[in-house]
Amino acid sequence: MWNDRIxxxxxERTQPxxxxxxxxxxxxPPANGERASAAPLEDVVxxxxxxxxxxxxxxxxxxxxxxxxxxxxxxxxxxxxxxxQQLTARMARYTSDVFEVWFQLLQLxxxxxxxxxxxxxxxxxxxxxxxxxxxxxxxxxxxxQPTEVVLDLRPDAAGRRLLVHALRxxxxxxxxxLGDVSxxxxxxxxxxxxxxxxxxxAGVYNGLVIDEETTCPAGTLSVRVGVP
Amino acid sequence: xxxxxxxxxxxxxxxxxxxxxxxxxxxxxPHRHLYALVxxxxxxxxxxxxxxxxxxxxxxxxxxxxxxxxxxxxxxxxHNAFLVHDDVEDESDARRGLPTLHALHGVPVAVNVGDAxxxxxxxxLIDGHGRLGTRITMRLLEEAERMARESVEGQAVxxxxxxxxxxxxxxxxxxxxxxxxxxxxxxxxxxxxGHLIATRSDGDLDRFVRFGFFLGAAFQIQDDVLNxxxxxxxxxKELGGDLWEGKRTLMxxxxxxxxxxxxxxxxxxxxxxxxxxxxxxxxxWVRSLIDTYGCLDYARRVAxxxxxxxxxxxxxxxASLPDSPDKRFIAALxxxxxxxx
Numbered sequence: 001m002w003n004d005r006i007x008x009x010x011x012e013r014t015q016p017x018x019x020x021x022x023x024x025x026x027x028x029p030p031a032n033g034e035r036a037s038a039a040p041l042e043d044v045v046x047x048x049x050x051x052x053x054x055x056x057x058x059x060x061x062x063x064x065x066x067x068x069x070x071x072x073x074x075x076x077x078x079x080x081x082x083x084x085q086q087l088t089a090r091m092a093r094y095t096s097d098v099f100e101v102w103f104q105l106l107q108l109x110x111x112x113x114x115x116x117x118x119x120x121x122x123x124x125x126x127x128x129x130x131x132x133x134x135x136x137x138x139x140x141x142x143x144x145q146p147t148e149v150v151l152d153l154r155p156d157a158a159g160r161r162l163l164v165h166a167l168r169x170x171x172x173x174x175x176x177x178l179g180d181v182s183x184x185x186x187x188x189x190x191x192x193x194x195x196x197x198x199x200x201x202a203g204v205y206n207g208l209v210i211d212e213e214t215t216c217p218a219g220t221l222s223v224r225v226g227v228p
Numbered sequence: 229x230x231x232x233x234x235x236x237x238x239x240x241x242x243x244x245x246x247x248x249x250x251x252x253x254x255x256x257x258p259h260r261h262l263y264a265l266v267x268x269x270x271x272x273x274x275x276x277x278x279x280x281x282x283x284x285x286x287x288x289x290x291x292x293x294x295x296x297x298x299x300x301x302x303x304x305x306x307h308n309a310f311l312v313h314d315d316v317e318d319e320s321d322a323r324r325g326l327p328t329l330h331a332l333h334g335v336p337v338a339v340n341v342g343d344a345x346x347x348x349x350x351x352x353l354i355d356g357h358g359r360l361g362t363r364i365t366m367r368l369l370e371e372a373e374r375m376a377r378e379s380v381e382g383q384a385v386x387x388x389x390x391x392x393x394x395x396x397x398x399x400x401x402x403x404x405x406x407x408x409x410x411x412x413x414x415x416x417x418x419x420x421x422g423h424l425i426a427t428r429s430d431g432d433l434d435r436f437v438r439f440g441f442f443l444g445a446a447f448q449i450q451d452d453v454l455n456x457x458x459x460x461x462x463x464x465k466e467l468g469g470d471l472w473e474g475k476r477t478l479m480x481x482x483x484x485x486x487x488x489x490x491x492x493x494x495x496x497x498x499x500x501x502x503x504x505x506x507x508x509x510x511x512x513w514v515r516s517l518i519d520t521y522g523c524l525d526y527a528r529r530v531a532x533x534x535x536x537x538x539x540x541x542x543x544x545x546x547a548s549l550p551d552s553p554d555k556r557f558i559a560a561l562x563x564x565x566x567x568x569x
Contacts (some may be wrong), residue, residue: 044526044529044530044533045532045533045536046531046533048399048529048530048533048534049533049534049536049537051399051403052441052442052445052533052537053438053537054400054442055400055403055404055407056437056438056441056442058404059404059407059437059439059441060434060437088472114286141442152339207543
């Protein structure tokens, strides 16, 4: 009875069809036993040129896609001027944003004992650079000491999967790090969690925010821990 | 001087580059195991295609020879660095008619010499700062980094094919590898850099990728053909060396497709062996099979087609420029790369 064993038929091919001309135009390359040069000259020419354009255009498209993802630009004059304008706008925007976040976090850490300065001028309206897709970042701090958190993200970091490693002391020393920090996806954005252990040494702790996909820096996270 | 527009400018710009190159090849310590050897490959000669294309492109767009000379020297130094490293990686025996550097002095010394040539190439680009300014120098360094990255990526692909005994390759795989491994540093980079130096503007540098790809691919296929069917005295490298090294050339890719089932099995076994385990009789068998199936003729036809596309891309890039010896040189290159013996 074992002679009637059912076996799987031999597959017609064991490798993917990798010739796009064969796939698209049904133009098979020289088959087994056939002279490679037997194809008419005009077929070889047109197929080779089509193939060449396909390869180089795919390459250029891939390069453009990667360049856009990395935000890579050269040192051209236009790029430099654009950089300066963007940098100025970003600095102004970040400064006003950062002060606001600092104040809110200080207030949180001090149990609402801090009041905003009466004469605090509203943040100057700044023409925002071309805004990336909107993304909401929530910051959750668990600390028994006064703590300020500054998250400085590149504009193109919105919507990316981010991660942050343990924060190092800003003075460059080898003292205690601030290890319990994370960035996790949250509804419509992300949540930055910072936990400062009790009696943690006062000081400023910094770390890079990394884009998980490209592994490129996407910003910085800075935490100032006050004296208990 | 030659009346051929290509040979005439190769002579002229090659000579100018060689003179400037001397500044970087002067004897100094440590001499015996480094700087004497750094000068070895550059002094063996060479066509000077890359520096000449760079200078000609710069001049065609309005620059002077002097503007492009540091970049031309850098190209030649980087080219020689790649040759030293490639010879080690390919286990090649001969280069420009003489034993390869690692065959003469051992792999560790040769790798270090290659490293030194790369650094000298970077130095040459930096030395152009006084003439070209900070921004263009930075752009040239950026372009050099891109070129080197593309080249090592292409080399990695080809080495991987040999290491893993890839036998299911298609022509597009070969062309994509050649685009990175050969075209970027042979034709794309010299053209882009020449344009950048002359115009001080990035413009649309991607246009030079298309032109450089078709020109460089035709050049590489013709080089592979010469490796099998060239004039042994003029070729300079080991004739048939690509077969000994198991390189996946267009001829081998088309042969793997055209061969009968039995021949293919034997061919795959041959390709799977390391170079030192390959026998002369097997190399002769593969070579005869290439003739049997017309793979050399097929590769020549593909090279001609790609050279035609290069000429088409040339028209799009250079048509608006005034006539000049440099423009005629570039126009003649697609035909010239095919006429090399």
